[in-house]
Amino acid sequence: SVSFSSSSTRAGETSSSVVPSQSKPSGQTHKICLVCSDEASGCHYGVVTCGSCKVFFKRAVEGWRARQNTDGQHNYLCAGRNDCIIDKIRRKNCPACRFRKCLQAGMNLEARKNKKMMKVPRPPHPSPVVPTMLSMLKAIEPEVIYSGYDSTLPATSSRLMTTLNRLGGQQVISAVKWAKSLAGFRNLHLDDQMTLLQWSWLFLMSFSLGWRSYEQCNGTMLWFAPDLVINKERMKLPFMNDQCEQMLKICNEFVRLQVSYDEYLCMKVLLLLSTVPKEGLKSQAVFDEIRMMYIKELGKAIVKREENASQNWQRFYQLTKLLDSMQEMVKGLLQICFYTFVT
Numbered sequence: 001s002v003s004f005s006s007s008s009t010r011a012g013e014t015s016s017s018v019v020p021s022q023s024k025p026s027g028q029t030h031k032i033c034l035v036c037s038d039e040a041s042g043c044h045y046g047v048v049t050c051g052s053c054k055v056f057f058k059r060a061v062e063g064w065r066a067r068q069n070t071d072g073q074h075n076y077l078c079a080g081r082n083d084c085i086i087d088k089i090r091r092k093n094c095p096a097c098r099f100r101k102c103l104q105a106g107m108n109l110e111a112r113k114n115k116k117m118m119k120v121p122r123p124p125h126p127s128p129v130v131p132t133m134l135s136m137l138k139a140i141e142p143e144v145i146y147s148g149y150d151s152t153l154p155a156t157s158s159r160l161m162t163t164l165n166r167l168g169g170q171q172v173i174s175a176v177k178w179a180k181s182l183a184g185f186r187n188l189h190l191d192d193q194m195t196l197l198q199w200s201w202l203f204l205m206s207f208s209l210g211w212r213s214y215e216q217c218n219g220t221m222l223w224f225a226p227d228l229v230i231n232k233e234r235m236k237l238p239f240m241n242d243q244c245e246q247m248l249k250i251c252n253e254f255v256r257l258q259v260s261y262d263e264y265l266c267m268k269v270l271l272l273l274s275t276v277p278k279e280g281l282k283s284q285a286v287f288d289e290i291r292m293m294y295i296k297e298l299g300k301a302i303v304k305r306e307e308n309a310s311q312n313w314q315r316f317y318q319l320t321k322l323l324d325s326m327q328e329m330v331k332g333l334l335q336i337c338f339y340t341f342v343t
Helices: 051-069 095-105 111-116 133-140 157-181 190-217 241-257 261-272 284-305 309-329 333-338
Strands: 013-015 042-044 047-049 222-225 228-230 275-277
Touching (some): 047 051, 051 095, 133 261, 133 284, 157 190, 157 222, 157 228, 190 222, 190 241, 190 261, 190 275, 190 309, 261 284, 261 309, 284 309
Antiparallel strands (some): 013 275
16 A cells, blocks of 8 residues: 555654555444545535534535525524634534535535436526535635745855744745644644644745745745745755755655645645654544545546546555655754744
8 A cells, every 4th residue: 555654754753655544443444424524324416524514514415505586595603713713512512613614625516416316407596506625625725925035136055044044934824724724624623733743844844945946936946935046046045955955855856746736735735744652642533534535636636637538546656656755855954944043
């Protein structure tokens, strides 16, 4: 099976396999509802959910359709910030956030009717547009952060390091907000969320830097921000060359594999979910369900890109090997992100 290489995992941790292991623990395995994390009763409207969320989603969509002839608006409004925690106990507290989670998980009222679509005439009113997982990933992708670097002044290692430290702090905050917006992530125990972010933040930042540099400069320079691009000349400054060369390796992999934007979005989520403690997570079953959901999304992104279906598995192998190699390529990059230059 293809996995994030266990040989390069951090001390005290194991890397999660991209392809689930064939061996299963003894005892019955229970499916988890991807909306509220209760025990799932089956696949309802295209998503593994419990019976309660199945009924809620059906009533919510049918109620929305019934109101289309009046004001066309959904009457669910969140009293908070549209980020309420939806779990087995609190799923009835906020219908707005519960319905949003149903859509994020990919629930579609028409999913079980696909076989009858050719026989049944279309309804007079269009069905609500249900966003795909990839569209959700695109919607929550963080905005580019400006560094505030003054390029009119002479470039020195000290000024570059100081700016990169400040930019890195802003990007960490952005990465945390992004992770909390991922479908399913906030269903994990809070300790698990913190563990995953603690061990993956530098990988996420480096991976995103590699993508930006590939997209904007075809991997020839390091595109930290629109106002801070490290070119070959700046890489020659003291303390810069070794770290920058290591970062360029990530860019070169993007160039070599010609990674698509959809593939990148899915791979970044899997990078967040790539390493777990040896003893497992407190909400391990929920974690496994979420990880499998994004593995499938990566498969869809590959199918969308590849014209030759026989190449899909090879492509999947290449991309997951890139995620494996991140363990080695990111070694030493902590120095360039948080090293304070001393004159």
